[in-house]
Amino acid sequence: MAADESGGLSLRGVTAGYGRSTVLHGIDIEVRPGQKVAILGPNGAGKTTVLRAVSGLVGVRSGTITLGGAALTGRRPDEIVKRGVAHVPQGRRVFPDFTVEENLRAAAYSRGGRDVDDDVARVLDAFPRLRDRFGVRAGFLSGGEQQMLAIGRAVVQRPRIVLIDEMSLGLAPILIKELYGRFDRLFADVPAVIVEQNPSVALEHCSYVYVLSNGEVKASGPASEFTSHERLMQAYAGAAD
């Protein structure tokens, strides 16, 4: 999982959408090896669609998406997973009838469901709460526990890049802090794209920021440039017009 061989993610001129509506209009995003990148922006900006385009869940009409130089565009979602993209979707989407253990094991589907014990141990070390709930069906977990499990599934996937959508949604601030801390440690060397509605949290954990609005990149730069409230508001405001 060394940063150098994992390679970066690159979106060039990506236009994508659902049915007749176009959501992304020629997006350029670079994620360098080992880098954590935040995508911020108002509701409906197209943040989630960026992740879905990378995962192959939404069709890319033009432009290219590459991981480590190899094209992801035009591939099926399961092939993209196999190439090392782990996508933790909005709303966690854990399998409600599976236990915590079954959810984690299902994440190893791409490698035949084998060789998961070490990964599961890592997840349980990072999230002791899941150890207590190991045999419980995921539908009965709290929102925070479900988010831990969703992150845990990404660990089991042994990704070359992680996409995570609204990790903080609906969670208490103290839990958000804990989850981001664990996330940073679990994926220390792995590049990640972090979509957030909550800019301050994202800025703390990412080194580079893209601000999206109406399906276009309105601003981008090192996270340090956005830590001042005014700069971010400026980007958002620029985004609005």
Next chain:
Amino acid sequence: MRQPRVGSPGVAVSTLLQAIVNGLMTGSVYALLALSIALIFKTMDTVNFATASMGAFCAFLFFQVGTVLGLGWGAGLAVAAAGAVVLGWAVERGIVRPLGSGDLFRLVLATMGLDIVLNNATQIFFGSGVQNINAPLPSGGLNVGGVNVDLARLVILGVAVAGAVVLALVLRYTNLGVGMRAYAQDPQAATLMGVPARTVSRWTWIISSLLGLIAAIMVASVSVLSVGFLQGTFISAFTAAVLGGLSSLPGAVAGGFVLGVLEALSIAYAPRAVTIALPVLIILVVLMIRPAGLFGRLSATRA
């Protein structure tokens, strides 16, 4: 207390027991075919109304190779199983995938059309005669405390239970099975775990087709083989699946046995009209009182 209508209390008890034993044996066939229906519904969100004709077509293959060509039942079974795999694969590839998932009625109509086509194909290929498949099943019966247990039906019960157990093991312990169960719960989340939708779809139809074949041979071996011979059993199995919640596999098995016993009890104690109407009555009652079935849950739309 009301007096038993006929004979001594001993006779009444053994009549009841006999009805239950008969019901369990018939119910095992319903259970297996209900599994075939529920597996498709659970994973693909549609009802395969060609379940009976697919199974029947392959049962004819079994008869053709094993008996007509005289190659024995082992060869017949191998060819029929291969036929069921190919048929399941072809239906998925040729009808289900092009039509796309997520639209219950489009696929329901397509499978109804397929049912007509397959019934006619069966007639064209194998004729409209009534055949006895002479399955290698033991004859005679055991008398257990005044209850007659037919050996052939006992073997069938065993095969049905074995089939259900094998399916459960495949779904529980194979990677494909885990993927299928994950897909049934949340197709998109399963996709993000690397489960290919088309693999799940393909194997769901193949496994369902194999279950249909086993049920078809079981029915034919205790009755006869003819075009459309499995349709009545399909109605019962569909009822059993509805009773069990349509998307619950344990529910389908339980529903099969419950329906079998209810049917046998109605044969023993009720007018014939009730027996004939029983599946429809049960569907009506289930839909009125407990639309999710015995084991099912009403599906909630996910945000």
